[in-house]
Amino acid sequence: MFPCQRYLAQPVSRRELLSQSAHGFGAVALSSMLARNQTAHAATATSNGLAAQLTHYPAKARNVIFLYMDGGPSQVDTFDPKPMLDKYDGRSPHEVIGKVEPTQFANVGKILKSAWKFRQYGQSGIPISDLFPHIATCADDLAVVRSMVAPFSEHTFANYFLHTGHGQQGRPSHGAWISYGLGSECDDLPAFVILNGGLIPPGGMDCFGSGFLPAAYQGSVFTSGEAPVANIRPSEKTRGLQADKLALMKRLDEGRLQQLGRVDALESAIANYELAARMQTAVPELMDLHEESASTHEAYGLNDEFPNTRTYGRLCLVARRLVERGVRFIELTCPAGNGDRWDQHSSLIDGHTKNARSVDKPIAALIQDLKQRGLLDETLIVWCGEFGRTPFAQGSDGRDHNPYGFSIWLAGGGIQGGVIHGATDDFGYRAVENKVEIHDLHATMLHLLGVDHTRQTFRFGGRDMRLTDVHGHIVKEILS
Structure with missing residues (x-):
């Protein structure tokens, strides 16, 4: 495969691009990039397209931390409170909701109220479930999107779509596209790192591959131990x-x-x-986390009695250290063990409680740590599963897959904190206001990184391919 024009816009030379100080992060960053290009490591990277690239327009974020909640958290138990579930708990959804779509396991039970209370937090008053007492303290940093929709209700295809913008195997991951478009600001670590807590999601490594992009852009998987790479x-x-x-x-x-x-x-x-x-x-x-202070270890949950909290806390702390070293895209997977995925078809209370305990304290520490170090403004954090859960039960104590309306949140670089965007119906079943598709999420991520999603293309199979295909709109309402 021969090198291809990186952007579909009018081609210009690198010298012309370097003269356009309106791009990227300004003259200081341009000087830094020029200096970096003088080094031997950067020269090697340049030959494979991994040197830091100039952006289409000024970027708000330099890095992404993608907190992948494998399995699909329940929106009505986390960030989208629905009092109507309390009112109609135990009733038939056919009677109170009306038509319901076929579920993954064709098991439509009764309306199931949330087992957790919601409280308002911060000056913004965003309602957050008792599942997340630590993340709740960061409410004013979050933009909660309650109107996400997805085209697939099965894990593997939904994972492919979330990660690649296509529901089929073998397409480039969002991390690969971002590395391709922006290059790397780090000479001795990969541009795209997956911090694996013990579970590779359904769909396997193809969720992190480079597809038809050059192989240099595929994700590198690090495990959570002290020797994360073979x-x-x-x-x-x-x-x-x-x-x-x-x-x-x-x-x-x-x-x-x-x-x-x-x-x-x-x-x-x-x-x-x-x-x-x-x-x-x-x-x-x-x-080597020994140089980190005892208070940092405590904040991230590295001393917690729950092993999954320790595992995820270590991943979050390493993610901060990767951002400090200039790694472009970092994705965290869920820890293995009890409550290891958000896929509670039964035992909802037990599973969601354990999952939340695994991630709540470390994620809050990550947000607060980045903010304290002045890194949150240039680091985009995305908390997202591949779909949500039904507002009615599967069996007596579970929830099935629901791609028709679910919640995610974003924070950091270029995001307006303390806002809620979109809405689902009274039962949290379908998005009814300001629907946001996966392509829109990808377009927004790229936009915050200074990349026009319609112009970042790669010629393959006779057409110009892009992460958002022919879709995608920037969710401007959540931008700062």
Whole structure:
């Protein structure tokens, strides 16, 4: 695959782009980018498109932390209170809601009220469930979208759509598209990192792949332990021996490239090997949390008696450290163990309680920590599942999949905090006001990063492909 024009807009040279100080983050950032391009590492990255790129217009965010709530949290138990569920608890949804769509498991039970109370928080008064007492303290930083909709009600296809904008296997992930459009601001870590708490979502690694984009943009999975990547410690006895091996590999690779010309698979493999060598120094330092203060460990839940809180807290703290190092896109998956996914077809109270306990304290600490360090304004945080849950029961104590109306929230870079956008009906079943589609979420994410989603394209299969396909509108109402 040959290099392709990165944007569909009128092509301009890199020198012309560099002269347009209205782009990106201004003259200081441009000078920094120019200086970075003088380094050997950045020169290597440039040959594979990973050097920091200029944006279409001034960006509000430089990085994304995507908090993926695998399985689909219940909107009516988290961020969308519905008093009508209390009033009609135990009644037939056919009587009080009317027509209901077929569910994943064809098990439509009675109306099921929420087991948790909602309270208003912050100056904005956003209602948040008792499931999230810590996140609730950050209410004025959140833009809660209550009108999300999705086209699939099955996990695998819904995951593909959430991550790639298509409900089919093999398309580039949103993290790959963002890395492709913006490049990397970090020379010794991948631009797109998945912090895996123990579970890869349904759909597997194709949720994080590069698809038809060059392979250099695919996500790199880090586990939660101190050695998150295989072979992260050199096997050679001395640094000199490893350096000699790497130098030999570089000469052989360069010779092969001279013979074959530009070959994406080969160039990406070379870049990945060179990056892997640098990661052997960078990753152990990244994952060493001993330098963090005792109060930071406590805030993120690293001392919590619940193991999943400790696991997710470590991921959130590492995410902050990745942002500090310039990693562009970071996605966190759910921790393994009891209550490991938000997919409660039964035992809703037990499962959602454990899931919330896993993520609540660490996420609040992440928001507050980024804010204290002056990083929240340039870091976009997205909290999102692939769909929601039904307002009626599956069996007696569960909820089935519901893609017709559910809640997510965003915070940080370019987001107006303390707002609610959209609404579902009286039962939290269908979005009825200001519907937001997955394509709209992707368009908004790209916009905040300074990228016009209609212009970021890649030529493949005879057409110009993009993350949002031919869809997507920026949700301007939640922007600062």
